[in-house]
Amino acid sequence: MTPAPGIRVGLAVGAMAPNAGGVEALLVTDPAGAQLAVIPAGETWRLAASRAGLAAISPAGASSPAGERLVLAAAASGDPVRINGRPYRGLVEVLRDSLGLTLVNRLGLEEYLQGVISAEMGRRSMEDREALRAQAVVSRTYAMRNMRRWSKQGFDLYGTVSDQVYGGVSTETPEGNEAVSATRGRILTHGGAPIDAFFYSTCGGRTAGGTEVFRAADRIYLRSVSDVGLDGAAYCSLSPRYRWREEWTGEGLRTILQRTLPAATGTPVARVREVSDVRVIYRTGSGRVGQLGIGLRESEVRVEGPAVRGVLRSPSGDMLRSNAFELTVTGAGRQVTRLVAEGGGAGHGVGFCQWGGGGALARGARLSAHPRGVLSGCDAGAAVLIRGSAPVGARPASPARRKRRAHGGLSPAFGREKRARQASPLRSGREHDRQEHQRAA
């Protein structure tokens, strides 16, 4: 049997005084396996860097011999390695970095996914089994695709939103673990390689094309597609973030923009004294805000799509949930006294819609029922719909299909694209979706 592939997860970079142990006994070794210390069960030791190297220090202040790199493993097989009170499967390596210590969790890919699925999806019931399985395939694909992304720093992926949120054993759930084992080893591929498996919380009714959000994400499988079922309701309408509303007073808006606009656009803070207008300059193909104009009396500052959510933050300072919103401005042209954003969805919108995946599958969606959907090759009836993706891991495109793709939405779809550009998905989504289904039927 070949060993399962492994992964190195960056738990922390620049950590100052992490601790290890607390419950289970741990062995501290150098990378060659030579034992440096034993942390007894129930004791918590500090990990520290000195000129001599890295060492584990007991509560009484006794230091292990120093090493260039430390490896922590459970003394009893099956026990986790506890770091800062959190249990992790596999081993934990301690490396020095320019600020402090880097902590790396080395474990099997499937074990890693167990710590990702429920951290990413939240606690879900068994009814959401298919959505969890879909997330497992997407997360596994992401990991395979991005393996060695941070190898200069000594690991493969961050255990945070920089890559995928990973919480170790304490974030595992029975449902999440079931989803990982039911899809074991399955990934989404295109042209024989893992796809760029983008995902996010909620699309709000229509996913975004790759290049609408990420300049480099020009992939045939990252197209804008409808996330609306045949009954006219969006699959992700179950999401608590399906529709949202933010409201700013004139004063509140100015305060936020004084904080965010200088950093994002280089506008001097002194110029953000009076906000005279906020308007959508254009929308992207899926109807998301592609550029936002902020009037500052005699001039207008333009904010590019990817920066919009960080600039137009909520009154409490959070990132705006998505770029799919409409604005109602009071006092436009003079001084904005009130701004309301009514929006849909959460996240960038490219690729897999986490809430939509569950909604579609809960309603018994199958590839055949969803003309734009994608079925990955999952066993045991675990149909995985990755909307926003072209068929992947499927048969290679026939010449006819290739030709259609080469048109890339020009010709028959062109008129529709143009209309979508002018209206947000909130207003026009359903209408377009119905047209699409009629066309497909």
Ligand SMILES: [Zn+2]
């Ligand atoms: Zn959706």
